[in-house]
Amino acid sequence: MINAPRGTQDLLPGVTEQWQYVEEKFKELCRTYNYHEVRTPIFEHTELFQRGVGDTTDIVQKEMYTFKDRGERSLTLRPEGTASVVRAFVQHKLFGQASQPTKLYYAGPMFRYERPQQGRMRQFVQFGVEALGSADPAIDAEVISLAMYVYQQLGLRSLKLVINSLGDNQSRTDHRNALIAHFAPHREELCQDCQLRLDQNPLRVLDCKKDKDHPAMATAPSILDYLNEESHSYFEQVKTYLDQMGIAYVVDKNLVRGLDYYNHTAFEIMSDAEGFGAITTLSGGGRYNGLVEDLGGPETPGIGFALSVERLLMALEAENINLPIDTSLDCYFIAMGEKAEQKAIELVYQMRKAGIQVDKDYQAKKFKAQFKAADRLKAKYVLVLGDNELAENIINVKNMENGEQESVEIDQVIPYIEQLLQRGQG
């Protein structure tokens, strides 16, 4: 037997409805915010991610699905969405369009070669948005508010929004140097990972769980103290807008993003829900001024976020939220006898053309078993056509909820059902 590859999953009826529901909701809310869908390829030139995401990141160093095609080109299954969207933005010169900023959303699978565990798949699905072309702190607030709104509209309550500012390049460099200077004397006392982090990305040392009690941690220089005037003021404005929208947040000066392209605003939304497991991050995002330029476009600021659908559904489950998904069936057609069976094929087709949801038996089941099947399918009405009915040119229509049954002329059955269904919805 061949199973789905490690870290991938099949989504089957029963859960695909949930996926469809959250995807529809996400798209609906994006339209409310005037974001438009962009669809980019699932694989790209490897170089795009090396340059976009950053050569030193874990994603590029050890998590990419990279392969050579038959033309010896190095391609990579996309590990995230932003690089591709920015590439498309540059390639199609969307920066030249009349209406700016360019507000885009996407939904689709991403791929990272990691050890799977709950909430972490090798193929996973992200919904995300990118707003390109505006350096207004209000759009940072807009993007954050959209992310929060998606979760809230789906019913999640136990959410924690964490924000930070990584500052501009100058602020980051100053802070980085300060961090290295601060920790260098303690190098030998830090864990092995941190000794490496100190060279590659000293910001991460602050995030370490092993060394969190080291006295040097408490006195470490904070990025917030190294923000220059402009960066500081930008962050203050973002916070002010969030306050005005009534969106609660906590500032975490140790919040670090895993990708190199981020600067200024960084944020993460986490689940507070009981028993959610080790992974609590539902979505992450931030500003990436400079990325468009890095990928060959004009100097263009940008900000976006991505959320994991797998984790979103986990959060819904952790909070015991049932999405309003209707799994019922309008009608189930039961035919008894050869002639009735033939008539049934025709009538079922006509009903379907009239937009009525209907199914019938194809297993040669006994009459009683067909009723059972109708019950299991949550059919609202069962239509019975047998020799008796055929002789009288009628169909018996049974309301499965209250058990009442009425005889209807065959010609009238479609308008009759349509009327019943309307009343039911009314």
Added chain:
RNA sequence: GCGGUCGUGGCGAAGGGGUUAACGCACCGGAUUGUGGUUCCGGCAUUCGUGGGUUCAAUUCCCACCGGUCGCCCCA
């Protein structure tokens, strides 16, 4: 990539070196020969993740691999 743990029917699960592998749910059939959700009766794993080893004998012991799961790393 590292460590813990687990792998028995469609699902949940008991068992334990020796020959009919419990039980529950689901499913199928019958009681009820054309009307569901209840009840009763019956049926339903040549087989215990895969491969190899030990043994007269392995689903049960050993090893490897694969997969799930939890944690680390990291992230969405």
